[in-house]
Amino acid sequence: MRAFRRVATGREYRLLFVEASTGGVVGGSLSGLYHLIRGLDRERFRVGMVLYEPKTIERDFLELGVPVYHVRRPRLQKEHTLLQYDGYHRAKAIGPVRAGLRAARQSARLFAEELPAAVALARLIRRERIDVVHVGNGLRANFDGFLACRFTHTPFVCHVKGFEKYGSRERWASRRTDMLLCMTQAILAHCREKGLV
Numbered sequence: 488m489r490a491f492r493r494v495a496t497g498r499e500y501r502l503l504f505v506e507a508s509t510g511g512v513v514g515g516s517l518s519g520l521y522h523l524i525r526g527l528d529r530e531r532f533r534v535g536m537v538l539y540e541p542k543t544i545e546r547d548f549l550e551l552g553v554p555v556y557h558v559r560r561p562r563l564q565k566e567h568t569l570l571q572y573d574g575y576h577r578a579k580a581i582g583p584v585r586a587g588l589r590a591a592r593q594s595a596r597l598f599a600e601e602l603p604a605a606v607a608l609a610r611l612i613r614r615e616r617i618d619v620v621h622v623g624n625g626l627r628a629n630f631d632g633f634l635a636c637r638f639t640h641t642p643f644v645c646h647v648k649g650f651e652k653y654g655s656r657e658r659w660a661s662r663r664t665d666m667l668l669c670m671t672q673a674i675l676a677h678c679r680e681k682g683l684v
Contacts, residue, residue: 502527503617505537505608505632507624509562513544516623516648525551535615537608556611560604560631593656601631608635617641619665625649626657626664626683633660642666647674653681 504524506517521544524534534553538545539560548555612620612635620636621644622629629645636643642665649670661667661683669675669684678684 499533500531501533501616501618503535503537503620505620505622505629507539507628509540513542517544520623521547524553558604558607561600604631605634608632609638612639612641619644625651626660627651647678650677653683658682
């Protein structure tokens with residue numbers, strides 16, 4: 488990777504961390520990124536933090552000299568009127584219908600949520616001349632980060648911290664991810680079982 492070679496030349500290395508959680512949560516993923524950033528050699532690394540909403544921990548990042556960027560990611564409503572009909576739930580039990588609904592939901596999510604956020608992230612990556620993007624919430628939650636890195640040809644590091652459901656999209660993305668970091672051996676085994684590594 489061309490970006491990783493810059494460290495050896497003594498040039499400043501620009502890292503962008505992305506945390507995708509919403510709903511006011513400041514959990515282990517975000518606090519873990521804070522401690523990781525706190526331990527970096529600041530003479531060698533310039534660091535930025537992307538959040539999808541304001542968080543109480545922002546002040547701690549700013550005290551470290553880490554700028555915090557807010558990227559808006561629209562969210563589709565999970566609740567919809569069809570949920571109140573028994574026929575809808577019966578139809579969902581039929582394999583092809585369930586698969587079709589899942590594909591429709593994933594397409595809607597891609598165009599309504601992930602692409603707009605990916606475009607905004609790509610603008611930020613270009614503006615700040617980022618060398619590497621590190622996402623803290625796995626491939627499913629950070630698919631927009633993956634897309635932004637594909638748009639900008641920026642190395643993409645994905646931190647996997649949970650036992651998620653993975654499909655063909657995540658398997659496709661994992662083969663184009665520069666580095667997949669698993670939190671534990673059990674998570675690594677889960678990713679192997681699901682075909683991510």
